[in-house]
Amino acid sequence: MTLKELRKYKHITQLEASILTDIPLRTYKRIENDPIYVSTHKYKHAFNVLSDLNDSSSSNETYKPKHILVIGAGYVGLSIAVLLSTDNKVSIIDINKDKVDKLNKRESLFKDKEIEFYLKNKKLDLTAYIPNKELYKNVDYIIIAIPTDYDEISGELNTSNIVSLIDEIRSINKSVPIIIKSTCNIGFCDTLTNKKNIFYSPEFLREGKALYDNLYPTRIIIGGDISSRYIKEFGHLLARHALNRPKVLYMAYKEAEAVKLFSNSYLALRVAYFNELDSFALKNGLSSKNITLGVSSDNRIGDYYNNPSFGYGGYCLPKDTLSLIHSMDEVIDNGLISSIDRSNQKRKEFIILDILERLKDKKDPIIGVYSVASKKGSDNKRYSSILDVIKGLENKGINILYYDESKMDISFFKKKCDLILLNRHYEEFSDVMDKIYTRDIFYRD
Numbered sequence: 001m002t003l004k005e006l007r008k009y010k011h012i013t014q015l016e017a018s019i020l021t022d023i024p025l026r027t028y029k030r031i032e033n034d035p036i037y038v039s040t041h042k043y044k045h046a047f048n049v050l051s052d053l054n055d056s057s058s059s060n061e062t063y064k065p066k067h068i069l070v071i072g073a074g075y076v077g078l079s080i081a082v083l084l085s086t087d088n089k090v091s092i093i094d095i096n097k098d099k100v101d102k103l104n105k106r107e108s109l110f111k112d113k114e115i116e117f118y119l120k121n122k123k124l125d126l127t128a129y130i131p132n133k134e135l136y137k138n139v140d141y142i143i144i145a146i147p148t149d150y151d152e153i154s155g156e157l158n159t160s161n162i163v164s165l166i167d168e169i170r171s172i173n174k175s176v177p178i179i180i181k182s183t184c185n186i187g188f189c190d191t192l193t194n195k196k197n198i199f200y201s202p203e204f205l206r207e208g209k210a211l212y213d214n215l216y217p218t219r220i221i222i223g224g225d226i227s228s229r230y231i232k233e234f235g236h237l238l239a240r241h242a243l244n245r246p247k248v249l250y251m252a253y254k255e256a257e258a259v260k261l262f263s264n265s266y267l268a269l270r271v272a273y274f275n276e277l278d279s280f281a282l283k284n285g286l287s288s289k290n291i292t293l294g295v296s297s298d299n300r301i302g303d304y305y306n307n308p309s310f311g312y313g314g315y316c317l318p319k320d321t322l323s324l325i326h327s328m329d330e331v332i333d334n335g336l337i338s339s340i341d342r343s344n345q346k347r348k349e350f351i352i353l354d355i356l357e358r359l360k361d362k363k364d365p366i367i368g369v370y371s372v373a374s375k376k377g378s379d380n381k382r383y384s385s386i387l388d389v390i391k392g393l394e395n396k397g398i399n400i401l402y403y404d405e406s407k408m409d410i411s412f413f414k415k416k417c418d419l420i421l422l423n424r425h426y427e428e429f430s431d432v433m434d435k436i437y438t439r440d441i442f443y444r445d
């Protein structure tokens with residue numbers, strides 16, 4: 001079977017295939033139509049991705065659409081709402097009216113290629129609303145995806161908004177299954193007074209790839225009463241929208257909560273580990289690129305998620321790690337997990353000192369900041385590690401110049417700055433390499 005035959009068999013368009021395979025549309029069309037590409041890596045990759053598509057999404061299986069209410073139109077809520085609205089009736093609530101209006105005009109609320117594509121091109125049964133208790137009635141499922149911020153005083157995630165929301169839902173609808181997608185502390189669900197038909201399903205998406213990660217979930221985890229028919233039904237609901245064949249694991253609440261926090265803490269630890277390797281290399285005049293690539297060539301370690309940065313940041317890794325540290329410290333005298341956050345703080349201090357060292361001979365230096373986004377390709381600035389580095393530099397009296405596309409020409413910005421901070425490589429700075437400060441090993445030697 002050729003790639004074209006396979007795509008047609010799966011009932012998907014070339015545009016969808018290009019998105020699913022992450023190959024630009026023009027390139028995709030070329031590899032699909034020109035036989036010289038058959039033995040290339042891209043052709044094989046596209047073939048594998050399309051082969052792996054879940055057949056249930058292209059089959060004519062009889063499916064009775066559900067009515068689902070999602071609360072919170074952020075990365076988690078919006079991606080799941082878009083995904084499920086391809087063949088269910090989905091209502092989504094957000095306290096932010098601007099977001100509701102934008103969604104009803106089919107505009108995405110943040111940068112996400114797949115969400116933008118689905119909102120513009122797919123037939124979705126999706127309507128957004130500001131909060132209204134009437135919406136709790138006559139629905140098959142309610143999914144909660146509101147923020148759970150870190151509370152410095154308790155040392156845990158603040159879940160009081162989830163408790164209030166559940167109480168409000170239950171005052172209107174006594175039995176509708178509620179799925180909590182927001183990240184919770186380990187043990188949170190056990191503290192709920194009425195646990196009937198309440199499930200916890202941790203979310204593992206990446207910002208900027210939110211819908212993609214729901215189309216290709218690494219696993220689906222659901223915690224709660226495993227004898228309930230709803231737990232299986234919801235697992236099936238998520239799995240049937242996935243284009244791969246994810247593992248679906250059912251377990252106790254506390255185990256599902258632990259899966260989420262141990263997963264994110266492992267990612268934080270991995271970032272911290274390669275950052276410490278990089279600090280060591282820098283102090284000793286060694287190439288951290290050589291060491292990292294050498295270390296990562298061992299399949300047991302893996303050549304991924306190993307590129308040094310200014311520190312881990314973003315909305316989830318810092319707070320989820322702190323929540324796990326809190327739970328760990330309560331039960332065992334641990335040495336590793338409790339040190340992850342400390343390592344990350346030390347890394348940011350190290351970076352600040354290294355930058356100051358580079359500028360020690362400059363009088364009144366100006367440091368340029370091109371982007372404060374947490375990740376390249378994302379427009380989210382929440383708890384980005386570069387913000388802490390900037391704060392540290394400002395405390396030392398350093399002048400910071402922020403690049404603003406609407407007010408400043410890029411050549412003026414490059415000229416004005418003595419050093420430009422780039423957590424990740426940006427092609428447009430290749431002409432001022434001597435001014436760039438980055439720890440991205442794919443950018444520098």
Ligand SMILES: NC(=O)c1ccc[n+]([C@@H]2O[C@H](COP(=O)([O-])OP(=O)(O)OC[C@H]3O[C@@H](n4cnc5c(N)ncnc54)[C@H](O)[C@@H]3O)[C@@H](O)[C@H]2O)c1
Pocket residue numbers: 071072073074075076077093094095096099131145146147148161165181182183184203204205206207315316
């Ligand atoms: N962002 C991620 O990458 C990610 C990944 C996995 C899990 N999570 C977890 O999922 C949860 C949501 O994260 P997010 O990034 O989607 O958050 P977000 O801040 O992007 O979005 C949350 C949305 O909920 C709305 N909201 C707040 N309170 C509300 C209420 N009472 N009723 C209705 N709407 C309300 C806000 O206006 C906002 O639009 C958090 O617990 C987070 O830790 C996030």
